[in-house]
Amino acid sequence: MSRHITKTPNSSPRLLASAIGVAISASSVAHMAQAAEETEQKGERNSISLGATSITGQEQDATSYQTEKASSQKYTAPLVDTPRSVTVVPAQVLKDTAATSLQDALRTVPGITFGAGEGGNPQGDRPFIRGFDAQGDTYLDGVRDTGGQSREIFDIESIEVSKGPNSSFGGRGSAGGSLNLVSKTPQARDFLNGGFTYGSDQTRRYALDVNRQFLDNAAFRLNLMSHEQNVAGRDAVNYDRWGVAPSLTFGLGTPTRVNLSYYHMESNDLPDSGIPYGYSNNASNAAHVHDKPTDGGDSSNFYGLKDRDFRKTRADISTFSIEHDLNDNMTIKNTLRHGSTGQDYVLTQPDDSQHNVNQFGTVWRRANSRVSTTTTTTNQTDLFGNFQALGFKHSYSTGLEFTGEETRVSGYTVSPNANPVCTVAGGGKGGQCTSLSNPNPDDAWTGSVARNYLGTNTKATSRAAYVFDTIELDPQWLLNVGLRYDTFDTEANSNAATGRTKLKDDSQFFNWQAGLVWKPMENGSIYTSYATSASPAGGLVGEGVDSNAIPTGINTSDMKPEETVNYELGTKWDLFHDRLSLTAAVFRTEKKNARILVNSNTYENAGESRVDGLELSASGKLTEQWQVFAGYSYLKSELVDPGKNGNRQGVVTAGSNKGNEMPNTPKNSFSLWTTYDITSKLTVGGGAFYVDDVYGDAGNTVYVPSYTRYDAMASYKLTKNVDLQLNVQNLTDKTYYDKAYGAHFANQAAGRTALLTTSFHF
Template structure:
């Protein structure tokens, strides 16, 4: 229901007035994007970026009524959305699963929650390892949300929708200049959740005021605050119909489309985030710019769930399904800072765009895992699992959460400190050849306190992440590229929760990506992209075949494929 501004037809000038000029401005039709600053941290044409990238614009988000990251990834080759246990975004990029490879305006956004699109200008999905730009993780790729910033023109727009299940939302986007050099913007959304699934409901409230000021035309300061509160029922879906095998895989249970395999009121995700952000960009000259970004986030997350852990099976002649339950409260405080210096130098036919930067991150996490127990019914595993008869609405005995000894209770405190510096050179040789090379050095220190066992573990890794790419442009609409890049992931996992006496001694996983691709502007408004890649993941963990108590780094994974995208009008 958003109403855009449109150009107005103008009457033809009188024949006697040859001096009148009519200027019509507008936006190019279609969803094509020409450039990005995310893939290289410098303003770069997408044709000159030697990696596969998919960008979903605000226009496409609005036209197709996208409401989530899951909606966006339906239009991204090489990307698949996972269920995320009903309470978080979880992605598979080039065969690699992650809950943490998310960024907002280039800064890490690795808390587990569902990200809204109400304040997104565009969503950028970069495929392959991106450690040179973003640091650890991102082995299969990353998802970056570029948020809306205040502009010079005043406007108000809103949109809303409702469906027959009772779900509805309304959002608003208000931009207001305050003076010739300052402006403010407000994005907000309220959403009610509902669906065909029994007992499913929830709501989300988010508000994001931002302020921008320009000082002397050479310095711009952006300040923002986001409050996000999301509370919803956790629905883990339906169980498998029967135990599967490699030759006969299992299938989802049919005939129970609306049945909720959980406990109403117990299955809940309650997320609250308060995020302060700032950005300062200063232009010393047309060729020299420095940008500094800072973000402080305070996140509080609770999720509790009862869920199916077995396929449908016969118990005493009755079709039943096994359920387990747990609670997982998490708090995280993030302090992130990123500083980039970009210098453009031209010497004859060779043009250099030099990037030098420094990054700092301090992430402090407190997490618990509290297992649930059932006191009645067909219970096994010491009361941790109960089997309930299959029905349109299942009946589950009451759940009790226990933190006593021998209940599998986990309580950890994590400090993750990261410092990094990086350099990059984008070299343009004439009009037909570009070369990009860069390297990043990360020092990542992780400390974990096991508050139940009274033990502490720590590990410090210092790693180099290179990147090299060549772009050939035989004719103006076409670019052909080849690239190599590397990323790494500590053995603690992307949420820092699995460091113990074994994993603390293991080297990080490595991701090496080899890629060739084509980018072709078929017409001024239509772009074709294709990429062939091989992604090798090494240093994955495996059990020592000679000693089941030991873990060794002999595992490896290879993903390879072809991605094709057509974008525009």
């Protein structure tokens, strides 16, 4: 076998895990007495130990599931007075549910599903919000976080989910909503939090969160994480990663504050190859007709190859920000960020292009590969505050943003990687065919993997100006408005064996939002709102295939950005002495000028899709001992005018998807997580999560079935400095699928997983 790659041994993160574990143990013993005494003397409070994910709260009640205000200054009113659906997953929910990844955390937010990566879509987070692909709509502290990633949350304080078209906040994309990850930052006090998690399937996780105030107004914070695990109910799959995130702040408590931070994470995995879709018809030329995944009778089956498959990722993000209070009512802030993310993988896609699964009980081990690097530099300046004018109070935020992005994508030449008719397991050159019911991941790979440097280099430049204002017309009426103007220029240069191609697109677009809020009482509001979004061609800058990508060989210089609008009517209330937040909203989201294929190689902005929905949520304390974080989402989606069916090269194919449901859009989804403090030391909790059937494709020919998953937890405070927490995820060991792809396969979720976390906090 010839390889031009070097696979990092899986032992590297495990060595780091051991090192961090030893450091944690040593630190806890050495500092216990001294830190405990200092903590008493300084009156430290509101510290949360997350064990596997350690988070320290703010001066407000850090243990509450309720959040009163979003972190971004673009939200110019408290959440109860914000005329749109916003869900914040706070630190305590992350802790109690033992979440370690973005996908773990968002399980508690109904209306969000995750799509699978394949082909032009890289492996990593691909959320769908209200039925619309949001893989390019994730932000870190208000700045777009680009590149295909599987995001960790060891350095994350909370996650803000804004639903509905949101381009006035973030620019391009955001048709269904956006995600904002809020980082941990230095605090004006000393603390040391940490923990280690041991669990089933060789799960080992170590985390350390240290904050030191070294001057009257300066502090340093360091977060470390190491994580390794196999996956319950899945053969061969394993994940190893580690991360470090130092940050430094000067000027705490003064008019001028400077923050420097750096984030680094690496992973080295044997990724899950998924489960192939079966066919309702055994004929050799049958098409999918409402087909679901089939595992040959054993849900643990892994169709990849240990000797060939791997996935390595890297993320490096450096941020410098300076914030100055010009006066009591006006603040200016500048943020400069440079980020680089990379992926490197060869993985197996269980393929049935020759209808092998039903005819012969075999699967083709198709190899997908990617080597990509995305670099982004952003400078963002914000001016925000409040003032009185013409008798009205204004809470405003305005700013400028400049961003340059570049993505380089290539891959590997895997040989052989033909499309064999797998009549028998072990057939095909190089062992490409395996058994559906009894695959062997230890099969020898006799082919070759060589680096292929031909690929695509995509560059983009964007410039934007925006303004937001909440106007208090009188104590009961608020008007919320926002406007943003963007220019987005992108160019893609592809090098292939057949020659070079160059594609470019220049777009300019306005987006706006407006909402009217009526406050019948101080603790509640009723609102109506309208918002827009725009998705220009090539908006993912080479890191994915969106509905408005630049198709190869087709001139799209005159294509307009796709436009999405949202109409929403909702109400929000803070009850039980403002301890519990309740929300309800009905909405219609329409994409009115989607780019569709009208004839071979001819596209027009004429398509339409629509989602009508209802959302309910509850977060906070029912009593001092009882907390709840719950939600329900109803999404009725329709492809009103999807155009003609066609492939990526613009060739028309047979059939029509008109009237079908949108992919990755469950009609009903529900989540409930609740905890109860039985005593001052003992807390118990549990959760239930339901998701309806989800189609993987616009033709509604493949789907993953509905499921209900149950979780449970119990935590006990051994001392004021040491806690124990037990989580059992997927309590009934339910076999279900959490990602649907449009063809070939779906991803299976983990089986029953038990996690025991020991946390310390000083």
